[in-house]
Amino acid sequence: MEFGEKIKTVRSKLGISQSALAKKTQLSLRSIQNYESGQRHPANIEIVKRLADVLGVSYEYLLDDTSKYVIDAADRAGQNAAEDIDRLLSDVQGFFAGGKLSQNDKDKVMRAINEIYWESKEAVK
Numbered sequence: 001m002e003f004g005e006k007i008k009t010v011r012s013k014l015g016i017s018q019s020a021l022a023k024k025t026q027l028s029l030r031s032i033q034n035y036e037s038g039q040r041h042p043a044n045i046e047i048v049k050r051l052a053d054v055l056g057v058s059y060e061y062l063l064d065d066t067s068k069y070v071i072d073a074a075d076r077a078g079q080n081a082a083e084d085i086d087r088l089l090s091d092v093q094g095f096f097a098g099g100k101l102s103q104n105d106k107d108k109v110m111r112a113i114n115e116i117y118w119e120s121k122e123a124v125k
Contacts, residue, residue, distance in 0.1 A: 003067045008036040010055045025050045039090055041070040043082045 001009070011021055018036070022029040027047065034040035035051075042048050045059065048067065052059040063071075066089055074082035092113075096106055 001064075002038055003041060003062060003064045004036045004038040006057075006062050006064075007032075007051060007055070010057055011036075014055065016054075021051075021054060024054045027051075038093070041067045041086050043070060043074045043079055043086070045071050 007021075011018070016024075018032045019029055021027075022032045025032075025047075027050070031040070035042065042051075048059045048062055048071070052062050055062075066086075070082050070086045070089070073085045095109070101109070
């Protein structure tokens with residue numbers, strides 16, 4: 001289960017509205033909506049811990065691989081880098097999850113992304 005799904009499931013079981021969760025965690029309603037929809041991930045572990053405290057679960061339970069990666073990126077490269085990575089991962093996830101491209105075309109896109117990465121890495125050397 002993804003980060004946002006976990007928040008939504010626990011919040012619903014507790015009978016807490018998104019608005020109430022936002023107030024109790026001192027986050028914006030939009031942030032809660034973005035987390036639950038999978039459009040964004042928290043940029044630092046403190047936000048995850050506040051959510052976990054209010055929801056009565058461990059912060060480790062809430063984290064998924066993408067959330068961990070975004071938080072790590074923020075720690076290493078700053079908030080702007082984390083937001084860029086989060087946006088990119090969200091866009092790529094949306095691209096691969098939906099759309100009208102065949103699986104073969106999606107495979108070609110993935111290969112192209114991989115090639116761009118390796119070419120960019122070589123160019124930096």
